[in-house]
Amino acid sequence: MRTAFIALAAIIQREALRFIRQRERFIAALVRPLVWLIVFAAGFRAALGLSITPPYQTYITYEIYIVPGLCGMIILFNGMQSALSLVYDREMGSMRLLLTSPLPRWWLLLCRLIAATVISGLQVYAFLAIAAIYGIHLPWQGYVLVLPALIIAGLTLGALGLALSSLIRQLENFAGVMNFVIFPMFFLSSALYPLWKMAESSELLHDICAVNPFTHVVELIRFALYGQLNLTALGWSALAGVVFLALALWGYDPSHGLTRHKR
Template sequence: MSAYLTALRAIVLREALRFVHQRERFLAALVRPLVWLLVFAAGFRAALGLSIIPPYQTYITYETYIVPGLCGMILLFNGMQSSLSLVYDRETGSMRLLLTAPLPRGWLLFCKLLGSTLIGILQVYAFLAVAWLFDIEMPALGYVAALPALLIAGLMLGALGLAISSFIKQLENFAGVMNFVIFPMFFLSTALYPLWKMAESSDLLRDICAANPFTHAVELIRFALYLDWNLAALGWVALSLAAFLALALWGYDPARGLVRRKG
């Protein structure tokens, strides 16, 4: 058991040190959602009306509505950037050293995933603090209640990036695939507009949004911030997490790589 904990501490610390040495990564994580919050929201406010929908008990400003979606955006970008580092580590050879440690490969990948998720959660709370300075506030206890939701949502989105990285062998290719995944997931979700608003335009788009795992991650965070739990969203996020983790474990299976090389 001590070996497992030692590996967990070492990998999480490595992720933390890498993040500390990449200050521009932290700034980018804040600037990106703040641009949406302070610039784009000002233009969308008049165009997109909002009704009273759960978990809200009254009408809210558009800026308040998109905060959970922007929290999800931070976790999504962080998960993809962390997986990008895996591709880099594989090219430099350090990934091989990590995965040849005398511990289950699944545990090593989970430690990497947990480390990146904790960093993403730190970025989310920094964003919420800046939003609070602009008078966009949530219930006080909601900031605490959102922690488990942010953790499971971050693990799910990080596991997606982990699964994608297992099939991408070159750093240049991953950047293109990352954009191909991030933007459809973000825009075809409830991050920027509710499902009923999407249904006014197209029932098909509404169904796509409803099936998007990122939508359920956003709704899980949204309800948690208002001291409520969306059990349906929790179930879908947990199911997606299990599926993405299984795909990542299969993708990083050395036996599969050996068979592919022989073929």
């Protein structure tokens, strides 16, 4: 048990040092949602003001609405980038050495997942701080209560990245898969528009958004920022995380997973 936690601390420290040294990665993680918040949302402020819908108690501007979705965007991109680095480590040999250590393979993958979740949480809080300076003010207790939601979101979306990384053997292929997964998940969700607006446009789009795991992750964050618990979003997010993690563990199992067939 002591050895397992030493490995966990070492992997978190390694990922944190890598993140600190790669300042471009930190800047890029913040620039992407800030461009959406400052440019895109400002352009649609007048046209897309939203009426009173849970968890909001009054009319809100579009900038306020998309903040939870942008938090989810940060976690989604970081989860995919963490999985991309895992593919790189597996090609260069460092991850291969970790996977051949005496520790269980599932624990090593879980350590990578926890480390990615920690980094995602730090990025989200940095974004929320900048958004507050910009003028997006949320309930003060929401900054604390959102932490469990960010952990669940980080584990769920990070597990998705791990599952995808188990399918891809070459670094070049994973970059294309990332774009194929990230953008449909982001745009076909409630990150940018509420589901009832989707239903006004197309029932099919509404149904796709409703079953999208990213939608439930965003709604979990949205309600948590206002001190409320969305049990439906929590249940579906947790279920999706368990399924993605199970697929990742199966994919990295050398005796049963896809790695056995791709050597």
